[in-house]
Amino acid sequence: MNRPTNVAEIVALYERRGSEHYGESVSQIEHALQCAALAQAEGADDALVVAALLHDIGHLVVDVQADEGYVMGVDDDDHESIGAKVLAPIFGASVAQPVALHVTAKRYRCAVDPDYAATLSQTSTETLAAQGGPLDTEACSRFAAHPGCDDALRLRTWDDTGKMAEMDTPSLDDLRPLLDRLAAAKA
Template sequence: MNPLDRLADLFAGEGSAEYLGEAVTQAQHMLQAGALAEEAGAPAHLVAAALLHDVGHFHGAVTGRDLMEGGHDNRHSHTGADWLGRFFGPEVTEPVRLHVAAKRYLCTVEPGYFALLSEASVHTLRVQGGPMSPEQARAFAAHPGARDAVAVRRWDERAKDPDRPTPGFEHFRPLLEGLLKPDHASA
């Protein structure tokens, strides 16, 4: 199956489920994150990363959400990035891989960031290891992908508005098509 068709099916199927206690579905959340990145004028790879950042929560794609809801880290950022890596390059997958670390980082280095987190995001922060230590934060800041991951994280946090008009998955298909690895791009 074409990877974009597979993603479209995930957004339409599992994506219609509630999203870890948020007021939006999982698909709405991810679509809003992509739309926020697009509105900010982000490059295509960051729009894609924002759109796909939580694909690791889908059961059919990777490990699903049950562990997270039960208080165990499902490492959705890593498993999602690994799964997406079959189809997209590191410019898309690394911000996905690092978006949880970016939340932990921002909680350490940015006064007031923690107060922006939803109740569900505070819960997952605890499950994911809590705020970084100062040493961990310095190491994260030195990572070449830190800046992109922080950008995705900021869109992630804002993408939880049940009243926000949000484009559907098909809106992003041409952008994603242009980012597919050559062996997955359509002729």
Template sequence: MTPPPPTPKQIILGALLHDVGHLAGIREGGARMITKGVVLGAVNHEVIGAEYLARLRFPPAVTAFVRRHVQAKRFLVATDAGYYETLTEASRMTLEHQEGPMTEEEARSFAQDPQFDAILRMRRWDEKAKDPEAVTPPLEHYKDMCLGFLRESEAAASKAGKKI
């Protein structure tokens, strides 16, 4: 059964939280990505972040963005001739730790993901968000969105008789 498409709020939260695994992984003492003496974040941060958010009861529609954003970067580097040039130096360095561009077989498999288009869109937002001149809502906006989303999730689980 194909899961329903992600809602706009789920896409926004997935985009907002996609790198949370760097913080969680470093806090938990996990392995770090280091290139040229620079700590770039936690190894496997996409898996760490997705699992962290799942423990907080974020649904698969959100955690999929976190889990798949590195694959999206690898896909785009492999299939879009100009994409690599849009990456920051740090993102290029982390790519070295993330198996580099996808193979043709990996790219074909990744393209079958039900959220493929939304994940690629979110990945492109990630690159645009690194623009220091970008205008975004204040952090409080996203905090309220996260808390509201978690309250809704808790209420739905309580209604279904699940303990949170």
């Protein structure tokens, strides 16, 4: 499968590869659904709920490329950029932008909040170095001034939390109407 170009292909990608290990105690689809549930519980708008659900789709797309011979290291796959590029034409910037910024949000929080880095999971700590480590002072200022900063930081919190061994979440089928509605609004 090439990169998904519509909601049906996104759903098919998660159905095909979502059971794969996320790197914590959850699968990709469990992590995605937990992040979406956390976003809903905090009253996030529809676009941010979808961003939370699909923020790691780049990992799944990269894995497709890996099938085709790419060799990836630990989280050096640029998954946030790839995910944003997949999602932007389907849902628009309101979904793609928080996805694009969710790794930068981690690097920002590690720079400005010393306690935050200590709360990261082992995998997230390992990937931080591959992702460039904490932002420097100038990059922190740029990120803080970015209009997508707040949404990216909210998504980051759900990303860090949505790794629970057990959690009640909606299913992908439950969220399908939301995906279809946002895609229709973009079209």
